[in-house]
Amino acid sequence: MRILLASSEVHPYSKTGGLADATSALGKALAKAGHQVGIVTPLYRGIRDKTPGLRRVDWHFDLPIGEKRVDAELWTVEPMKGLTIYFIHKPEYFDRAGIYNEGGKDYWDNGERFIFFSKCVTHLVRYLPWKPEVVHVSDWQTGLVPLMIHHQTRTEGWGNAPRVCMTIHNLAYQGFFPGSTYALTNLPLDYFHGEGTERYGWLNCLKAGIAFADVVTTVSPRYAREITTEQFGEGLDGLLRKCEGQGRLIGILNGVDYEEWNTKNNSWLKAPYSVRSLRGKAINKSELQREVGLPAQPDVPLYGTITRLTDQKGMDIELGALEEMLSTDMQFALLGSGSQEHERAFERLARQHPGKVSVRLGYDHGLSHRIEAGCDFYLMPSRFEPCGLNQMYSLRYGTIPIVRRTGGLDDSVSDVTDNPQTPNGIKFSTYSTLALSKAIRKSLAIYSDKKLLRHYQLNGIKADFSWDRAIKKYVECYQG
Ligand code: ADP
Numbered sequence: 001m002r003i004l005l006a007s008s009e010v011h012p013y014s015k016t017g018g019l020a021d022a023t024s025a026l027g028k029a030l031a032k033a034g035h036q037v038g039i040v041t042p043l044y045r046g047i048r049d050k051t052p053g054l055r056r057v058d059w060h061f062d063l064p065i066g067e068k069r070v071d072a073e074l075w076t077v078e079p080m081k082g083l084t085i086y087f088i089h090k091p092e093y094f095d096r097a098g099i100y101n102e103g104g105k106d107y108w109d110n111g112e113r114f115i116f117f118s119k120c121v122t123h124l125v126r127y128l129p130w131k132p133e134v135v136h137v138s139d140w141q142t143g144l145v146p147l148m149i150h151h152q153t154r155t156e157g158w159g160n161a162p163r164v165c166m167t168i169h170n171l172a173y174q175g176f177f178p179g180s181t182y183a184l185t186n187l188p189l190d191y192f193h194g195e196g197t198e199r200y201g202w203l204n205c206l207k208a209g210i211a212f213a214d215v216v217t218t219v220s221p222r223y224a225r226e227i228t229t230e231q232f233g234e235g236l237d238g239l240l241r242k243c244e245g246q247g248r249l250i251g252i253l254n255g256v257d258y259e260e261w262n263t264k265n266n267s268w269l270k271a272p273y274s275v276r277s278l279r280g281k282a283i284n285k286s287e288l289q290r291e292v293g294l295p296a297q298p299d300v301p302l303y304g305t306i307t308r309l310t311d312q313k314g315m316d317i318e319l320g321a322l323e324e325m326l327s328t329d330m331q332f333a334l335l336g337s338g339s340q341e342h343e344r345a346f347e348r349l350a351r352q353h354p355g356k357v358s359v360r361l362g363y364d365h366g367l368s369h370r371i372e373a374g375c376d377f378y379l380m381p382s383r384f385e386p387c388g389l390n391q392m393y394s395l396r397y398g399t400i401p402i403v404r405r406t407g408g409l410d411d412s413v414s415d416v417t418d419n420p421q422t423p424n425g426i427k428f429s430t431y432s433t434l435a436l437s438k439a440i441r442k443s444l445a446i447y448s449d450k451k452l453l454r455h456y457q458l459n460g461i462k463a464d465f466s467w468d469r470a471i472k473k474y475v476e477c478y479q480g
Contacts (some may be wrong), residue, residue, distance in 0.1 A: 001478055003030060004038045006121040008114065008141035009099065010085065011260075013047045015365075016099055017308060018254070018389045019138060019169045025257035026474065029467035031082035031373075036130060037477075040121050042094040043075055043087035047181035053077050054087070061088070063119045065066040066184040070116055074124075088120045104340065111177035111203065113186045118205075121149040125162055134478040136165040140175025140381050143209030144185060147197060149197065149289050150212045151187055165477050166213035167173065168206070170386050171234045172312060173229050185190025207236060215477045216243050217250045219387035220408030224251025232384055250477060253411050254387040255467030261369075261393045263461075268369035270342030273398070273460050278454070281373065281398055288374025291367070292333045292358035301447045302331045303440075304375035304399070306368045306390055309346070314404060319345050319435030321381075325440045333375065335356045335367055372397040375441050376453075381428075381436050385409045387399035391425070395460035400446070400453075401425040412465065424460040 004459055005027055009020035016049070023039060031037045048054060048393075059074035072090040074344070079085060093113040107113065122145055125135045137145045146164045146277070146317060146472035153161040155164040179349045182192050192198045197208035210216050218224045226232040228241045243249040262270050263280070273280030282298060287295045307313045326349075334346055334357075343361050350359040360367065370380070380403045387408030391401040403409035403429045415427035426442050428435040446452050 001134060002036045002130055002132045003134045003136060003478060004040060004121075004125055004128070006040045006135065006137045006142045006145060007381065008042065008117065008139070010039055010041045012396075013041065013051065013085070013087075014044050014099055018219075018387060021257065021260075021389055022169065022254045022387075023138060025084055025260075025467055026471065027253060028080065029255065029471045030260075030474070031080055033468075033471055034082070036082055038084045038124075038128070038130075039087055039131065040086040040088065040124055042117055044099060045097065047087065047096045047461075048075075056089075056292075061120050061123060063116065063123065064186050065112060065116055065119070066186065070122060082347065086124060088117060090116065090195050111175070111181040112184055114175065114205070115144060115181070117146040118148060120164050120171055123153065125149065126152070126158060127138055132159075132162050134165060134412075135162045136167065136478070137209060137213075138167045139169050140206040140209070143205035143207070144197070144212075145209070146212035147191060148185075151191070163480055164213045165215050165474070165479060167383065168210040168216065168218040168227070168386070170312075171206070171218075171232070172384075173186070174234065174236070175203075176205065177205075179201045179203060207239065209237055210236065210243060213248075214249065214480065215248050216240075216253050216358065217474070218476060219435070220253045221249070221251035222411050222412045223384075223386045223407040224249055224303060226384065226407060228240055250473070251402055252470050252473045252477075253408060254389065255470040256389070256392050256396065256465045258466055259344055259473040261372075261396055263373060263397055266373075267367060268366045269373050270370075273373075275458055278398060279456065284370065284373040285375070288330070288333065289371050291370065292360065294331050294333065294358050295355055297331070300329050300331055301332065301376045301444065302374065303377045303379055303402075304333045304371040305336065305379045306371055307336045307338075308333075308378075309336045309342035310382055311339075312385075314383050314431070314436075315342045315345075317381050317431065317433045317436050318379055319349060321436035322349060322357070324433065324437045326356055328444065330444070331356050331358075331369055333360075335360045335362075335364060337363055342384075345480065370401055375399045376447060377402055377440075378419040379440075380404070380409060381431075381435075382409060382429060383407060388412070392465045394461075395424055395463045397467075398457040398461050399458060400443065400456050402426055402443055403435075404431065404436075405429045412463075414459075422459045424456055424463055460475055
């Protein structure tokens with residue numbers, strides 16, 4: 001098939017979270033399976049310098065944004081056969097220090113930036129010479145694309161318009177902007193109502209995507225069920241129940257790009273390892289301890305977390321449980337950035353437990369691989385988790401995930417109650433410090449029994465979340 005993916009983040013060009021990994025891996029897997037694939041994304045600062053082969057093409061966008069016209073260039077690169085990345089080059093919008101925010105503050109014109117991006121995507125879908133049969137958009141940043149395509153098909157006689165698939169990677173981010181921002185779409189007011197793109201008088205970009213896409217997917221089967229409830233629906237559960245009733249809502253667990261996330265051939269790691277021998281893992285552990293300033297103690301269990309520091313990720317119960325558990329012999333390494341409140345709390349924890357807690361604030365791709373490889377256990381106690389990737393990376397790295405039973409965490413990790421023969425992680429249900437502490441105690445018991453520890457590790461390494469399974473399901477969605 002001919003498929004155009006659109007995303008505000010694509011690894012390795014830009015990334016703040018799982019959206020970047022998922023888009024890139026899906027694009028590669030589809031191309032490998034023989035489909036013709038394009039991915040359209042903004043040209044952010046720094047991409048030009050680190051992307052050999054990137055070139056400007058003869059294409060010019062000149063699109064209305066409210067009362068003005070805005071132009072942009074198109075740049076492309078072909079990282080592999082069958083896959084073209086299309087970059088929208090508009091320095092006024094995208095050549096900035098951050099992707100969505102700077103210094104903890106969202107850019108004031110995010111509405112305008114991503115309305116423009118959505119218009120560029122729609123324009124490409126319509127006029128690309130290879131005529132995509134499917135356009136697959138993700139999250140609020142491209143949420144208006146399904147509506148724009150719907151509108152142009154209805155009013156401008158766009159024959160053979162593509163099928164539109166929309167993936168929700170996180171319902172908590174909906175792209176809310178003051179109602180006046182809607183004028184920048186240049187769409188008639190017919191769509192600015194409760195059944196369309198409006199909520200409480202505000203523009204809601206994600207809602208437009210859900211309402212107008214042919215098929216809506218989310219990144220795990222359990223999250224697909226959860227978001228139809230008031231508890232997880234973020235105010236859109238009614239619309240999502242309707243979508244489910246129409247057979248338009250489907251949960252597909254993300255895969256893992258094992259070319260990137262593997263322990264056998266990985267330049268980010270000191271020593272390779274695999275199911276056949278975990279000796280390299282011990283070397284990575286002592287290297288990590290050295291790198292993050294913890295004593296190199298092979299027999300002390302090392303826990304890790306790599307995350308955006310937000311309430312979603314369960315940082316309050318993680319801090320509470322660590323405070324309780326750090327009196328035992330254990331170490332903890334954090335890599336994360338996000339809210340100042342959480343950053344300060346973890347820095348305080350590190351000061352209170354020197355030699356036991358290491359906190360790195362910031363974003364560091366290489367270190368994220370080394371934490372995955374060097375730790376014994378990975379903590380991911382999310383309040384909710386659409387899919388989550390780090391627990392799946394942990395499994396492949398022989399690092400036992402300790403996760404809350406929600407969303408994709410529940411779908412990807414098996415504990416002894418799910419799977420008595422081949423458990424690969426530890427799960428808990430109640431969102432509390434107590435429940436997480438109890439799970440950490442279970443992990444200490446596993447750690448003290450080397451045979452059991454290895455059993456869990458090997459079960460994890462053997463678990464297979466390659467994209468092949470997921471793309472079959474996406475192709476079904478694309479075919480309708
Ligand atoms: P989310 O998309 O909600 O942030 P996921 O688990 O789906 O969570 O994906 C997070 C991705 O971002 C993972 O690849 C993770 O390693 C990466 N990541 C998060 N924070 C950092 C950081 N501070 N440094 C490096 N990588 C990070």
